[in-house]
Amino acid sequence: MLISQNMITDVKLIIHQSREQAIRVVDHQRTLMYWHIGKRIFEEEQLGQERADYGSYLIRYLSEQLQPEFGSGFSRRQLERYRQFFRLFPIASALRTQLSWTHYKLLLPFENADKREYYLAECAKNNWSSRQLERQINSQLYERLLLSNDKDSVLEVARNQQYPIDPKEIIKDPMILEFLGLKREAAYYEKDLEQAIISNLQDFLLEMGNGFSFVARQKRLHLDGDEFFVDLVFYNRLLQCFVLIEIKTHKLTHQDIGQ
Template structure:
């Protein structure tokens, strides 16, 4: 590139020159993202090789460097897809962890967990279920929503996989039992 420090108007002009020759990856918006990426991560050798451009697009949108570093480390450590990273950012994982019982200290290994409550992420965010925000749910409502999503996923697996029933009643030795999910592969 011939220009080092460019403004927004210069980026648009540069995009108009580069886009016909090199394609949509050189639009004004993309060039601005590239510049923002460079300003956020100026040391190329410090980048995580496990993460792709789509991960970094989510990360550069975070204003707080500590949050960005947290999500960067967690995405690399847990092998999150870009979609998983975006979901964790949008569901405010770091804020939920910091509000939890000493989870931050446990995560930094400053304090070993003594009870399960120390490592449980509270509250749990299940936004994908489409449930209304309430303090409490009946177990059957949560189960129904979870199994509906699970059923849709299982049905996408296609041939050779059969979703048979949910809450299937089994009568054994005079007693009734209910199996949450019955499927066949």
């Protein structure tokens, strides 16, 4: 008896999707657990607020009681994070199910609420992994966008409250390409840089900004009877236009600009 290969593929897909969903549910419950612990610590602190050192004493004592039984996740440092987590995100129902505890932990150090909100919105909208979020934070994505935009427009685009009308609203300048693995002091041919981008296309799309998809490399174009080859072609669904990238590893000349 023959069994359809499509049936096998479908069952495997169901298994993978169910496992991923189970992991997300468990991780969200862990995040909620930390939030409730932080809430309970904060409430207890308020009862002893007349004592300046009560909060430190409470954290230390609680850690001594919990850590031997439940492990390093309940050290003093971790308990202080849970308390801070509740104070920064005081509404449990507003916690994003797409975000793991690792996501939130990366956002806790931000004193700037707008910066924290921006990364929160972009994480949820683009389904960034915690590794991708960390990379965007380390490359100062928020600060780079603010170089050519005002704070309000950056946040509105992140929240999907407005569509970008200017490429500067979503394209970073400068771009950070450390993921290509190219050494700063080395000399490269343009084809080497192009190949490195293609080999790391997912990370490059993430660095370019929202709404980009790859179309072609070395695309032939005919303009006014002349033939040109464009190194990389992308399409942006938000701007509803093609974005052409011509790679240059040397200083631009008048001839390059003329092309």
